[in-house]
Amino acid sequence: MPIEIKLPAMSPTMEEGTVAKWLVEEGDQVEPGALLAEIETDKATMELEADEGGTVAKILVEAGTEDVKVGTLIAIIAREDEDADAVEAPSGTSDDASPEEDNEASDEETSAATADAETVKAKDEEPASLAVDPEVPEGTEMKRQSVREALRDAMAEEMRADDTVFVMGEEVAEYQGAYKVTQGLLEEFGGKRVIDTPITEYGFAGVGTGAAMGGLKPIVEFMTFNFAMQAIDHIINSAAKTNYMSGGQMRCPIVFRGPNGAASRVGAQHSQNYAAWYASVPGLVVICPYDAADAKGLLRAAIQSPDPVVFLENELLYGQSFDVPAVDDWVLPIGKARVMREGSDVSLVSYSIGVGVALDAAAKLADEGIEAEVIDLRTLRPLDRKAVLKSLKKTNRMVVVEEGWPTCSISAEIQALCMEEGFDDLDAPVLRVTNEDVPLPYAENLEKAALVKVADVVKAAKRVCYKD
Amino acid sequence: MAAKKAAATPEKDAPRVRVSDARPGLDPISAPDRYEASREELTEFYRQMLTIRRFEEKAGQMYGMGLIGGFCHLYIGQEAVVVGLQAAAKEQDSVITGYRDHGHMLACGIPPKVVMAELTGRAAGISKGKGGSMHMFSVEHGFYGGHGIVAAQVPLGTGLGFAHKYKEDNGVCVTFFGDGAANQGQVYESFNMAELWKLPVLYVIENNQYAMGTSVNRASAENELFRRGESFRIEGMQVNGMDVLDVRGAGDAAFEWVRSGKGPLLIEMMTYRYRGHSMSDPAKYRSRDEVTDVRTKRDPIEAAKQLLLEMGENEDGLKEIEKGIRAEINEAADFAEQTPEPELKELYTDVLVGTYGS
Incomplete structure (x- = not known):
């Protein structure tokens, strides 16, 4: 049996990648450990090595395939x-998540990748939000963008507009961000x-907090919010309380941002909301x-705010793409929730990655x-209480997804x-419907069992509708 | 357990100033000279130190009368440190300290009555009565607090230094902290970044010998605190903080060093607090004799007074100064007692600056 080289997951959250460059050609002899290809994800570039030696029989995905x-x-x-020469390329590979079951027929060598890409696109085109955000006029041109790119653009646009805005944190500059959120910022704005x-x-x-008190507008990136527990004294005692304690004299316009919540298989210390x-x-x-x-x-809006803002992102959402209105001044109001999908039977209230769970549950319901x-609550403090109560008044039933x-x-x-x-x-x-009340476990099955699930949301929604 | 090194209380024969050699072979800071003050300058130092002393004595009395609540940490004994250093500062510089902050505010030129009114929790207080003794600020006077968490002011001051450098305003942030705070990890995180980025920060450890009731020798493996920056290549100076002219001389050298772009500098000011850590101090951890000894032999205000007399100032002139200070402090105390408490609606103001939501 020849050796099958499959695109490996190079990080816990990697789902797809780009075969950027082949370092071998068909017919080349390779030793164990030889470099075969460069694989790119939106986070990083990595080299793919051969585990065993032999002759490169077939290259099935062309360089540059995304x-x-x-x-x-x-x-x-x-x-x-x-x-x-006698090695046959399989007639097709799976277009689902189990590449072992590759029975479907296809003649083209690159069909697997193409099919996968199409599958991804098709999935993406299912609109996540069925209700139009009230701030977007109908007919506004949309740009497909990942959450990661959207965050980067937000920082870049504010940095262009205001010289006092700067970003600091671990690996934000030369490494281009541990999760590539600050990609390209060093090049445009320099080391200062x-x-x-x-x-x-x-x-x-x-x-950062002191610099904000001194008149600057820092964006402090935590590689993840798990590490911000070491810094929470400054977020709360120094940044949040000083304006009040000073009778309104000491402003602290700072943004603390970074990924929050569970990522994927990183264990309890790296997986807290x-x-x-x-x-x-x-x-x-x-x-x-x-x-x-x-x-x-x-x-x-957070960067423009005169107040200290904790901006909680989610690593699993970084790579997901959504429509972003292609307008110059895309700034949203803080403190306003959003109706993601209209409905009359039950309200599903959530925020961050939970919104995706709620939307999936709503589709099933x-x-x-x-x-x-x-x-989608969007802002957790100040909380849009009116929006929650308005939806409750409409549906009389509510499930919170977190x-x-x-x-x-x-x-x-x-x-x-x-x-x-x-009442x-x-x-x-x-x-x-939340995660289980336990530290997040590592084992795949246990982790899955601990995290909030669509099926449980569906069940809870039926229960409050007395249809279970 | 025996102390590793001799007690570091300020002795009469202690060296006036010592410098570390944190960067062998690289321009070490040279031991600064004692400042040669004119009679007018020394008179001003004397006036400022005495103002702080009388203010703090009055605050202590008012605390005893129940007019001041919560924690109240008095600066009595340490006056020369802030007065000498502030005299060497420039207008664009900023100051930040911990909770023993009344003296620093007065030395920054903040009127005693708004400080005293804050202590009594009144609307006319500098923080509208919402901060209290440990949380006072005046952006107008370059005074950035007044921070209640031990050593939190050290990274904050480092950030103010960062802002000075970013804005290129040629300012220096003077970051005061105590010998107790010197054992907090965030101090060293700050030292690392300040030297790495050559930030204009003057770190001043006010070594008053006791962190609450724990003496330096019982808490510090390296009790020569001016050496605490050495592993970050931050030069240090130990200065007699009981002599306002020694402090001023060191201040001139230190500000020049930091302002010239050489990065941060650490000064350990050897000083002493006569009163307890706060108003509720058991006074069991040191002898009365020790306090009396420093008070009678090393008092910075008495020393300045003697020097003024030697310079030809007469007793009557000094009495006039003292009289003026007493009047000012009494007026501040009366004001602080009589001015109204904040209105209840103030409970809800200044939480956030912006308005959000529907």
């Missing part, structure tokens, strides 16, 4: 005792405004966007004749809000 799914067969190497820090969260969070922690602190603005348009519009309204722990959570806050101010509108208790 959106190749992890697991796609990209080359075949004949073992030493095999005839490379795009600053690599040592690994010193407490220190640079304090330095801090939304409820920060949202409990008066003096902070807390923003938690879902799609690319919000990521861009709200990050720009629609198949069963239940019209769910999906609300990728995070249940205890003392945003969902608990929404439940309290509905009890206190929406008369309730036809059923407000339920919450």
Whole structure:
């Protein structure tokens, strides 16, 4: 059996990549460890090595092919005792996530990659948001963009507009961002405004806060918010409270941003959602966007804000693409929730990656004749209480969806809000669907079991509709 | 456990100034000379130090009367440090310190009555009564607090230095902290970045010998705190902080060093606090004799007074100064007692600057 070379996952969250360059040709002899190809993702470029030696029999995906799914067969190497010329390319590879079952017929060598790319596109074209954001006039031109690119553009646009805006954090400059969110900023703005820090969260969070007090507008990137626990004293005691303690004299216009919540298979210390922690602190603005348009519009608003802002992103969303209005001044209002999907039977309230879960659940519920309204909170502090209560008044039933722990959570806050101010509108208790109340485990099955699930949202929605 | 090194209390025969050699072979800072003040200058230092002393004594009395609440940390004994250094500062410089901040505010030129009114929690206080003793600020006077978390001001001051450099305003941030704060990790995170980026920050450790009740020798493996920057290649100076002219002389050299773009500098000011850590101090960790000894032999205000007399100032002139200060402090105290508390609506103001949402 010849050796099948499949596109490997080079990071826990990689789902597809670009075969940037082949370093071998068909017919080449390769030793174990030889470099075969350069693979690019939106985060990084990596080299693919041969595990075993042999002769390169077939190259199945041309250099430059984008959106190749992890697991796609990209080359075949004949073992030493095999005839490379006799190796047949399989007639097709899977276009789903299980590349082992490649039975479907296709003649073209690159069909696998092409098919995969099409699949990805087709999936992307399913609109995530069925309701038009009220701030977007109909007919506005849209640009397809990943959340990562949208965040980068937001920073770049604000940095062009205001010389006092700068970005600092670990690996934001020369490395181009640990998650490539700051890609290209060093080149455009230089080392004075795009600053690599040592690994010193407490220190640079304090330095950024001090610089904000001194009249600058820092964007402090935490590689992830898990590491910001080392810096939380400055976020809360120094940044959030000083304006109040000074009787309104000491401004602190700073943005603390970075990925928050569970990533993929990185274990408990790297997988926590801090939304409820920060949202409990008066003096902070807390923003938690879902799609690319919000990521861009709200990050720009955050940078422009005269207040300290905690801007919680999500690593799993960085690579997802959405429509972003192609207008010059795309800035969204802080403190306004958004109706992602209209519905009359039950409200699904969420934020960040949970919005995707809620939308998927709403689609499934629609198949069963239940019209769910999906609300994206977007800003967690100040919370758009009116939008939540308005939707409750409309549907009389609510399920809160949160990728995070249940205890003392945003969902608990929404439940309290509905009890206190929406009691008369309730036809059923407000339920919450969250992660399990355990540190996030590593094992794939346990991790999956611990995270918020579409099926549970569907179940909860049916329960509040008394249709379970 | 025996102390590793001799106690670092300011002795009469202690060296006036010592310098570290953090960067062997690279332009070490040279030991600065004691400042040669004119009679007018020394009179002004004397007036400022005495103002702080009388202010703090009055604050202590008012605390005892229940007019000041919460924590109240007095600066009595340490006056020469802030007065001498502020005299060497320029208008564009900024100052930040911890919770023992009343003296720093007065030395920055903030009127005593708005500081005292903050201590009594009144609307006319510099923070509208919402900050209290430990949380006072005046952007107008370049005073950035007043921070209640031990050592938090060190990275914040480093950030102010970062802003000076970014804006190219030729300013220096004077970042004060105590011997207790010197053991916090964030101090060293700050040192690293400040030297790495050559930030204009003058770090001043006010070594008053005790972190609450724990003496330097019981808390610090390296008790010569001016050497604490050495592994970051930050030059250090240890200065007699009980002599305003030694402080001023060191201040001139230090500001020149930092302002010239050489990066941060660390000064350890050897000083002493006569009062307890705060108003609720058990006074069990040191002897009364120790305090009395420093007070009688090393008092910075008494030393300045003697020097003024030697320079030809007469007793009557100094009494006039003292009389004026007492009047000003009494007026501040009366004002702080009589001016109204904040209106209840102030509870909800200044939480956020912007308005958000529908």
